[in-house]
């Protein structure tokens with residue numbers, strides 16, 4: 001059975017169609033990278049997978065069941081801008097998710113429960129390379145370290161689906177390379193299913209097992225909101241050639257140009 005099923009999915013905001021007629025089946029453990037012109041609804045699609053937005057039409061299923069309408073521990077998200085809590089140390093930032101899960105009202109663990117949770121937190125910090133920074137505040141960390149922290153915060157909850165919205169967009173190219181290695185290792189270790197938005201087609205090809213291109217096939221210059229984007233390419237990575245790469249880049253650039261015209 002398909003792990004995630006997207007069936008004829010539409011998203012509209014009032015008269016504006018953002019996404020139209022999306023259909024795909026994703027197996028557990030796939031790493032889908034999403035590319036497309038700005039405004040083509042990639043983040044909106046992630047928000048629907050997270051449960052923060054609801055589809056206007058169509059179905060979104062996890063193992064055959066409709067996705068829960070609220071975000072839950074099945075799904076974790078990391079944004080481009082650091083989404084960590086500034087008033088908590090690195091260690092406390094990662095601990096908080098476990099505390100909220102086990103003690104939703106108090107958000108505090110004591111005794112054995114706290115010791116066990118901290119063991120998990122320290123192992124996670126080790127895994128993302130932040131052991132030395134455990135007692136630091138987020139503002140003392142570099143951008144790359146803050147993104148490592150955001151990833152640790154998500155992964156500590158062992159999400160079955162990890163959603164990444166341009167997580168490396170604000171980082172220097174050198175640091176991005178390190179983050180790619182880290183993400184691929186964590187993905188292999190956890191077996192989580194990943195959806196990652198990127199503006200960098202090369203990054204999409206390098207990281208993913210499958211590339212999804214969001215693009216508009218219909219455009220009415222007089223009514224820009226009349227048509228939404230859909231998935232125009234759904235490619236298993238490794239079987240693509242240079243010409244296809246260039247065709248995708250051209251079509252995405254063309255849509256971006258039309259949208260800003």
Ligand SMILES: Nc1ncnc2c1ncn2[C@@H]1O[C@H](COP(=O)(O)OP(=O)(O)OP(=O)(O)O)[C@@H](O)[C@H]1O
Nearest residue numbers: 013016018036037038039040041042043044045197
């Ligand atoms: N809550 C909302 N209400 C109305 N319109 C919205 C809402 N959220 C998103 N949109 C619109 O939906 C469209 C798609 O936005 P979205 O952020 O999903 O695109 P994107 O492909 O992720 O863009 P980018 O690459 O720039 O992040 C945009 O035109 C945006 O203005």
